[in-house]
Structure formats: structure tokens, C-alpha cells
Amino acid sequence: SAVISQKPSRDICQRGTSLTIQCQVDSQVTMMFWYRQQPGQSLTLIATANQGSEATYESGFVIDKFPISRPNLTFSTLTVSNMSPEDSSIYLCSVEPPTGGYEQFFGPGTRLTVL
Amino acid sequence: RKEVEQDPGPFNVPEGATVAFNCTYSNSASQSFFWYRQDCRKEPKLLMSVYSSGNEDGRFTAQLNRASQYISLLIRDSKLSDSATYLCVVNEDNTGKLIFGQGTTLQVKP
Numbered sequence: 061s062a063v064i065s066q067k068p069s070r071d072i073c074q075r076g077t078s079l080t081i082q083c084q085v086d087s088q089v090t091m092m093f094w095y096r097q098q099p100g101q102s103l104t105l106i107a108t109a110n111q112g113s114e115a116t117y118e119s120g121f122v123i124d125k126f127p128i129s130r131p132n133l134t135f136s137t138l139t140v141s142n143m144s145p146e147d148s149s150i151y152l153c154s155v156e157p158p159t160g161g162y163e164q165f166f167g168p169g170t171r172l173t174v175l
Numbered sequence: 176r177k178e179v180e181q182d183p184g185p186f187n188v189p190e191g192a193t194v195a196f197n198c199t200y201s202n203s204a205s206q207s208f209f210w211y212r213q214d215c216r217k218e219p220k221l222l223m224s225v226y227s228s229g230n231e232d233g234r235f236t237a238q239l240n241r242a243s244q245y246i247s248l249l250i251r252d253s254k255l256s257d258s259a260t261y262l263c264v265v266n267e268d269n270t271g272k273l274i275f276g277q278g279t280t281l282q283v284k285p
Contacts, residue, residue: 061221091271093271093273101277102262102275102276102277102278103219103262103273103275105273108271108272118272152218152219156271161224162206162207162266162271163209163221163224164221166218166219166220167218168217168218169217171216
């Protein structure tokens with residue numbers, strides 16, 4: 061499995077501001093995924109990020125609200141823009157195994173609270 | 176209808192008990208199936224993949240019934256450390272998009 065780190069691990073932000081979350085993987089991977097886990101809920105995929113191309117967003121998520129960068133094969137960022145209290149969630153990045161397979165391994169998550 | 180459905184529980188069982196979790200999925204074309212475990216305030220961790228023939232890993236047994244679109248997880252000889260939320264996860268078309276069930280909470284008591 062890959063070793064994944066995320067920064068920050070948590071943050072408390074004011075309404076209307078933006079936060080950029082970083083995800084670093086210890087090996088090169090083709091796709092990186094960003095998920096949201098709202099309080100008491102399960103995980104929902106926000107978007108898939110491939111290096112060198114625009115991220116693919118799931119229904120209900122838009123690039124203006126959640127811009128994603130994927131500058132290389134080991135790193136990605138997710139920005140939560142113009143935050144509101146409804147954006148309070150855990151944001152997780154994940155990757156598939158570098159050697160193949162469809163399971164995913166998750167970073168430790170970023171716990172975001174918006175006041 | 177939810178794409179992946181689980182009984183949220185909680186399941187409260189004594190140590191040593193056998194407990195079974197069930198999960199149904201709506202897309203008959205789904206390709207890959209997994210059980211993840213999530214501890215409180217932690218990220219989900221892969222417990223096991225689920226294969227058509229069924230598979231076992233120590234005290235854990237997973238079964239897949241494609242005809243009924245049903246996945247199960249059996250935990251034998253429950254330990255206190257098994258207390259967690261168990262997530263049923265489906266990959267519908269092997270594109271990388273995982274669909275998560277809402278999770279089933281297990282509490283093993285001494």
C-alpha cells in the first residue's frame with residue numbers, strides 16, 4: 061500500500077475564506093481521489109485528479125467551489141473556496157495501489173470546521 | 176434507492192460472539208467489492224476485498240452473491256478491538272469511483 065500524508069490535519073476557518081489541503085503520496089500514482097465525509101455520514105467522492113489533465117468532478121461538486129491541482133504523480137491539492145458552515149467535513153485523499161487493483165488507500169484526512 | 180445499503184446498527188455484541196453484516200448494492204454491473212473498517216476520527220482502512228468465491232482472512236469471512244446483489248461480512252470470536260464502523264464499498268465500473276455504504280457500527284463489549 062502507499063503511504064499518504066495530508067496537510068493540514070485540521071483547521072478552523074471563517075465563513076467566506078478558502079482553505080487548500082495538500083495530499084502527498086510516497087510513490088507515483090496515476091489517479092488521486094478526493095472525498096468528503098460530512099459529520100455522521102459516509103464518504104462521498106468529490107473528484108478524480110489525473111496528472112496533466114483537468115479533474116473530473118462528481119455530480120453536485122463544481123470546480124469553482126473545489127478547485128484541484130495535480131502538478132505531478134505524487135501530489136495533489138484540493139481547495140475549498142468561499143467556505144460556509146455546510147463545508148464543515150473531513151476531506152480525504154486516496155489512491156489506488158501503485159501495482160494495480162481497484163481498492164483505495166486513504167490519507168489521514170483533514171478535519172475542517174467553518175464558523 | 177441508495178446505491179449501497181447497510182444496516183447502520185449499532186450491533187452490540189459480547190466478546191467471543193459471531194456477528195454478520197449485510198450489504199446490498201443496486202448496480203448489477205458492479206465489478207469490485209470491498210469491506211473497509213473505520214475507527215472513530217480515523218480514515219477508512221481496507222479490511223478485505225470480496226471475491227465471487229468468497230474469501231477468508233483469519234476471523235473474517237466475506238461473501239458475494241452477484242445474483243442477489245448482496246455482500247456479507249462475518250466476524251467470528253469478536254474482540255474488543257473489532258469495535259469500529261464497517262463500510263461496504265462497491266466499485267461500479269472499475270473507473271476508480273468507490274461507492275460507500277453508510278456503514279455498520281459494531282460495539283464489542285467485555
